[in-house]
Amino acid sequence: xxxxxxGAWFGFGFCGFGQELGSxxxxxxxxxxxxxxxxDVCRVSASWSYTAFVxxxxxxxxxxxxxxxxxxxxxxxxxxxxxxxxxxxPGPEAxxxxxxxxxxxxxxxxxxxxxxxxxxxxxxxxxxAQIGRLPLLPCARAYVSPRPPFYRPLAPELxxxxxxxxxxHALLLDAAGQVFSWGGGRHGQLGHGTLEAELEPRLLEAxxxxxxxxxxxxxxxxxxxxxxxxxxxxxxNESGQLALPTRNLAEDGETVAREATGLNEDxxxxxxxxxxxxxxxxxxxxxxxxxxxxDLPLGSDAVKVSCGSRHTAVVTRTGELYTWGxxxxxxxxxxxxxxxxxxxxxxxxxDKQLQVKAVTCGPWNTYVYAVEKGKS
Numbered sequence: 001x002x003x004x005x006x007g008a009w010f011g012f013g014f015c016g017f018g019q020e021l022g023s024x025x026x027x028x029x030x031x032x033x034x035x036x037x038x039x040d041v042c043r044v045s046a047s048w049s050y051t052a053f054v055x056x057x058x059x060x061x062x063x064x065x066x067x068x069x070x071x072x073x074x075x076x077x078x079x080x081x082x083x084x085x086x087x088x089x090p091g092p093e094a095x096x097x098x099x100x101x102x103x104x105x106x107x108x109x110x111x112x113x114x115x116x117x118x119x120x121x122x123x124x125x126x127x128x129a130q131i132g133r134l135p136l137l138p139c140a141r142a143y144v145s146p147r148p149p150f151y152r153p154l155a156p157e158l159x160x161x162x163x164x165x166x167x168x169h170a171l172l173l174d175a176a177g178q179v180f181s182w183g184g185g186r187h188g189q190l191g192h193g194t195l196e197a198e199l200e201p202r203l204l205e206a207x208x209x210x211x212x213x214x215x216x217x218x219x220x221x222x223x224x225x226x227x228x229x230x231x232x233x234x235x236x237n238e239s240g241q242l243a244l245p246t247r248n249l250a251e252d253g254e255t256v257a258r259e260a261t262g263l264n265e266d267x268x269x270x271x272x273x274x275x276x277x278x279x280x281x282x283x284x285x286x287x288x289x290x291x292x293x294x295d296l297p298l299g300s301d302a303v304k305v306s307c308g309s310r311h312t313a314v315v316t317r318t319g320e321l322y323t324w325g326x327x328x329x330x331x332x333x334x335x336x337x338x339x340x341x342x343x344x345x346x347x348x349x350x351d352k353q354l355q356v357k358a359v360t361c362g363p364w365n366t367y368v369y370a371v372e373k374g375k376s
Contacts, residue, residue: 007369007370007371007372009041009367009368010032011035011367012033012330012331012366013333013364013365014028014048014330014331014362014363015027015064016049017050017064017065018063018065019049019063019064020036020063028337029365030336031333032368040056042054042056043075045076045360046363046365047101047363048363049066050066050067050101051064052083053076058072058073060073060076060105065102066083066102066104068104068106070105072087073085073088074086077134081146082101083098083099084099085109086115089114092116093116094114094117095114097111115137115138135165136163140154140159140160140161141153141160142154143170155201158172158180159175160172160175161174162214165217166218166220166307167219167220167309168186168189169181169182169183169184169189169220169222170217171224172215173213173214173215176211177210178204179204179207180201180202180203181201182201185197187220187221187235187236187287188234188236188290189218189236191289191290192204193290195287204291207224207232210230210232212224212225213225214304216305216312218235218241218308218309218310218361219308219310219363220310221233221236221312222234224305225302225303225304231294231302231314232294233288233292234288234290234291235288237285237288237341238310240324241307241311241324241325242285243341244288245283245284245285246284247286248339249339294343296314296316297345300316300318300320301317302314302315304358307361308362308364309326311324311327311331311332311366312361313359313366313368314343314359315356315357319349319356319373320350320356321356321368322345323343323344323366324341324342324344325340327340328364329364329365331361331364331365331366332344332366333366349368354370354371
């Protein structure tokens with residue numbers, strides 16, 4: 001097998017707390033900018049006010065409202081209330097530590113727990129092995145929540161492969177490619193067709209029979225990518241993060257003469273305004289409580305997905321990056337602060353002849369790993 005070409009990480013969006021976003025100055029970066037330590041980074045986890053970088057050498061470095069560094073680390077996961085660090089232990093064991101973000105990784109952690117990885121699979125960005133990304137524990141039998149109780153066991157029959165946390169909900173992808181969701185559902189982010197909460201993981205029946213490869217949880221929306229490259233998306237569409245028509249972006253300051261609220265056949269909430277075309281009301285999707293199939297331009301297949309608070313980013317099989325949703329801080333990477341309710345390709349990587357391999361969204365920013373395109 002040919003050796004992977006060396007790549008680098010890029011960042012764009014909100015950096016109001018001084019978190020690393022390349023060479024950007026001020027509070028925001030509107031276009032992808034190389035990270036100063038991007039060549040050595042193999043994993044990025046971004047919270048609102050700080051970012052955790054894990055290097056190939058096993059070092060965790062914090063940037064932003066939290067600072068500090070520590071060695072001997074396999075993984076890290078950043079949230080505003082809790083910083084998780086997975087440290088190498090004796091043999092196959094690993095030590096999970098939970099730190100206060102402002103501790104600078106000094107002194108004693110808030111708590112620690114020994115875990116044994118269940119299996120190791122080869123994964124991308126830095127050529128590192130994937131042992132079940134945090135907040136899912138390597139044993140795949142539990143996960144960590146930023147709110148008490150911090151340690152939360154999972155039913156063994158779930159056989160978790162990936163777990164992602166939104167602001168109020170959780171998504172789990174199992175070994176068979178099925179998706180489960182639970183937590184708050186008031187914005188339709190669970191995908192069960194209602195706005196009700198679920199206390200325990202519940203299978204997404206709408207996706208049964210389809211094998212999923214990745215899941216991503218935004219603040220109040222959800223996305224998954226199938227093994228064949230299809231995108232399914234549901235939840236809150238306030239800023240166009242579902243790539244469905246949203247009134248907030250369509251009105252453009254115009255006064256709405258009349259509004260009525262109803263439901264589509266699939267149960268999604270529709271708001272119809274007095275602005276019409278050919279005499280027909282224009283439908284806007286506020287909440288999509290069932291998974292909706294989303295087509296990318298040119299029929300592109302997706303392979304990677306990540307969500308911010310109210311924006312979405314997808315990597316295609318050919319290494320292009322598409323983003324949409326809330327863009328106030330430049331987190332869409334289109335050299336402006338425009339919000340979009342349709343997928344738009346980030347031209348920076350095309351112009352620089354870079355092939356995108358991975359994307360990780362913070363709440364208000366975006367990090368991308370890309371390599372130089374090889375000659376065919």
